[in-house]
Amino acid sequence: MSSKHRVALIGAGDMGHHHAAAWADLGHELHTVIDLIPQRAEDIASKYGTSRVICGGPEEYKAGIDGEIDIVDICVPLEYHAPMTVYAAEQGKHVFCEKPIARNFQEVKQMRRAVESANVKFGLGFQRxxxxxxxxxxxxxxTGVFGCPMVFSSDLLQEVRPKRFMHNRNSNNGPIVDACCHYFLLWQTVFRSRPKTVYARGGTAGKLREEIAHFEQLALDTAVITIEFESGDVGAMTVSWGLEKNTKLSGRPDRIVGPKGGAEAVPGANFHWDLDLYHDGGKTSHQLPQKDLFAEELSAFVEAVDGLRSSPVYGFATGKQMLAVSLAAIESINTGRVVEVKYDE
Ligand SMILES: NC(=O)c1ccc[n+]([C@@H]2O[C@H](COP(=O)([O-])OP(=O)(O)OC[C@H]3O[C@@H](n4cnc5c(N)ncnc54)[C@H](O)[C@@H]3O)[C@@H](O)[C@H]2O)c1
Known part of the structure; x- marks a missing residue:
C-alpha cells in the first residue's frame, strides 16, 4: 500500500485536468496548482480542494516547490520540461513529467543528472x-498470429492546432516530436524491437496560417514517416497538423498486417480502443476493458517512489528513445536521406 503524497501540479490545462483527477482518485493530496492563467489553476483547485494556487510569470512555479511538497507533476509545454525537472529534483522532489521528454539530448542529460544526483524518481507520461x-x-x-514481417500503419490528420505552442519549433516542435512519439512507442512495444532507420518526407503545410505566423521558427507539421525496426518489421505513418480550417478528414484506423493476418483498431472515447482481428480467414471483434490510464501510470510512479517497484513504467530511457526517433525523422526530411536512429549523443 502506497503512502499519501502531497503533489504540486504545474500546468492546469488538459493534461493537468487528467492528472488532477487521477491524483484525487488515488487518494493523494493535490496540494498546489500552478499556472500562468489564474482561472485555469482556480478551476482545478476548487474542484479538488487544493490549498495553494500560484499564478504569475513562467518562473513563478518555483514558489510552489517547497517543504510542503513531495511530488512535482509537470503538465506544461515542452520548453519547460527540462528546467522544471532540474529545479524540482534539485529541491529533492520526485518528478512526474508529461511526454515528450525534452527538446534535445542535452536537455535529457541535464534532467537525468539532476534526478540521479538528488536520488529522486522520475516518471514520464505515456499513458496511451x-x-x-x-x-x-x-x-x-x-505468438506469430500475424506472421513476419509485420507492418503497423497509423494516421493522424488534424487542422492547425488551437494550442499554438505545438507549432513552435522551440517548444513542442510539431507532431513529429509531440504526437508521433505515442505511435513510435506503440510500434516498438508491439514489435518488441527498436527502430533502426527512418525515412521521412514532409514540410510545413500550415506555414501561411496567420495564427502561427508569429513564431520565429515553425515546426514541420506534415510528414509521411517510415521506420524499419531491428526485427525487420515496419512502422509507417501519415501525419498532419496543417490541414485547412474545418477539414474534418479523419485518418484511417491504426492497423497491423503480416503474412498470416492483421488487426485494426476501433477507436472509442478516453484514449480507449477495441480491436478487430483478422486471422485464419475469419474476423473476430475484441472488446477491451476500459482502464483509467492516467491513474494506472501515476499509481506505478508512486509505487516506485515508495520503493514498491524498481522504477516507474516509463522514464529517461523510453523518453530518450522516442526523441531519438523523432529527431531522425526530422533529419530525414531535412536531408532527403534514410537516417539511422542515433540513441546516444
Ligand atoms: N499523454 C498524452 O496523451 C498527452 C496529450 C496531450 C498533451 N500532452 C503533453 O502534456 C503537456 C501539456 O499539454 P496540454 O495539452 O495539457 O497543454 P494545455 O495548453 O492544455 O495546458 C498547458 C498549461 O500550462 C500552462 N503553462 C504554460 N507555461 C507555464 C509555466 N511556465 N508555468 C506554469 N504554467 C504554465 C498554460 O497556461 C496551460 O494552462 C505537453 O507536453 C503535451 O505534449 C500529453
Missing part, C-alpha cells in the same frame, strides 16, 4: 501505451 489493446496486439504479434 498502457491501454489493454497494446498488450493484446503485443501478445498476438509475439
Amino acid at each position: 501505451n498502457l491501454a489493454a489493446g497494446v498488450d493484446m496486439l503485443r501478445e498476438w504479434a509475439s
